Amino acid sequence: xxxxxxxxxxxxxxxxxxxxxxxxxxxxxxxxxxxxxxxxxxxxxxxxxxxxxxxxxxxxxxxxxxxxxxxxxxxxxxxxxxxxxxxxxxxxxxxxxxxxxxxxxxxxxxxxxxxxxxxxxxxxxxxxxxxxxxxxxxxxxxxxxxxxxxxxxxxxxxxxxxxxxxxxx
Numbered sequence: 001x002x003x004x005x006x007x008x009x010x011x012x013x014x015x016x017x018x019x020x021x022x023x024x025x026x027x028x029x030x031x032x033x034x035x036x037x038x039x040x041x042x043x044x045x046x047x048x049x050x051x052x053x054x055x056x057x058x059x060x061x062x063x064x065x066x067x068x069x070x071x072x073x074x075x076x077x078x079x080x081x082x083x084x085x086x087x088x089x090x091x092x093x094x095x096x097x098x099x100x101x102x103x104x105x106x107x108x109x110x111x112x113x114x115x116x117x118x119x120x121x122x123x124x125x126x127x128x129x130x131x132x133x134x135x136x137x138x139x140x141x142x143x144x145x146x147x148x149x150x151x152x153x154x155x156x157x158x159x160x161x162x163x164x165x166x167x168x169x
Contacts, residue, residue, distance in 0.1 A: 001135060006131055008073070011066075013124055014069055016120075017094075021117075026053070026055045028111075028112070028113050029051050029113075040107075052164075053163065054167055056163070061160050061162065064155075064158075065156075065159050072090055085140075088148075090148050092148045093148035093149045093151065096148075098121055
């Protein structure tokens with residue numbers, strides 16, 4: 001069963017994780033972008049794009065994601081239809097996101113923005129996933145997991161677009 005404490009802690013986990021990313025992202029990408037582009041030429045366009053995403057643009061994207069997460073959490077806390085399913089989908093996508101940071105660090109053989117908080121939040125993610133697994137059956141978990149990742153990626157594109165617009169990058 002998903003508890004109210006887990007709902008609220010997810011918001012705090014998001015703030016901690018994205019706070020780390022926000023604090024170091026632009027400086028780190030500026031310092032390492034060329035090296036990464038040389039190591040992984042297929043992702044050169046991605047590294048070039050991320051270098052253009054200044055701190056103001058990134059902060060705008062993070063803020064948009066936080067507002068969305070808070071809205072979903074408030075709906076879940078108030079028992080709105082399908083809000084627990086949506087919240088669970090977002091939590092699963094966030095958990096995948098944490099694992100992606102660890103994999104990125106292994107690939108680049110060093111620190112990547114978000115790594116420290118990802119490692120620290122993995123036990124929280126595990127507990128949340130345990131609670132979600134106790135709430136839904138396997139087919140629901142697969143569906144919500146896929147929906148969460150698709151929603152996360154779609155919103156990431158929107159949030160970055162919004163950030164670039166507001167920061168006028």
